[in-house]
Amino acid sequence: MISERCAACKNQRRKCPSDCIFSPCFPANDPQKFACVHKIYGGSNVGKMLQGIPTYLREQAANALYLEAKWRIHDPVYGCVGIISSLYEQIQNAEIELAKIQTQITFYKLQTQRVEAEPNSEVLQAQSSNMEQFEWDNPTIASWFN
């Protein structure tokens, strides 16, 4: 039984050894993956990069390289850095918006506190006018309190 070559070895038209560093990361069923990273980074560079990474992380690294290569093909000038810059911009705009709304909330809360304080002062005024009326009606008794 002939075991199938990985996508990298197929692409490079060579034999795929049993300990091929590419085969776990670039399975034969996805030729696009290796084609992309090869176009941007070069197959041998990818191999060197993968060698510096522990085996259990190599597939994740290959996936990340694939994404970066895809974005670079899509945007040859900025690649994934364009996405990073737009994310920063989104974050900035969201922070500004959030600050605005929080300021509004604070403003409303302060207004509410002021409005709640006013009815009390009306009650106090009502009480003092009651006292005046009491003194007028009962001058003798009122004088006991002064």
Place this chain on the structure above:
Amino acid sequence: MVKELPIHQRADAVSSLVYEANARVRDPVYGCVGAISYLQNQVSELQMQLAVAQAEILCIQMQHEPSVAAAIPNPQQIMEFQEQNNNNNELTHHHHHHHQYLNFAASSSNVIHDSLSRETLFGHDMVS
């Protein structure tokens, strides 16, 4: 690859390649993709905080008009509605696990097509 670009864009291209290379030195496994994943999380977090704040302010405004308040949904309903709207927007959905950056690839074209002033890109230190 850079030689195929028009001359006025080559400096930016090289700068972005340097940025990517540095990101990969700092994080040999995920490189830039790790940074993107982190920033996406931040965006999601902020959008949630925004939704909470917007719901709160709607609540406060409705308290000033009690006759209208009866007909209005409660803050929880407002937030769920806004979350649905946010999910329809460009960037990603907020599942906090490593593979979310793979989902991002599908919607990335929306972000790339937005017209941004990228001249400011390298004017400040974007390395977090």
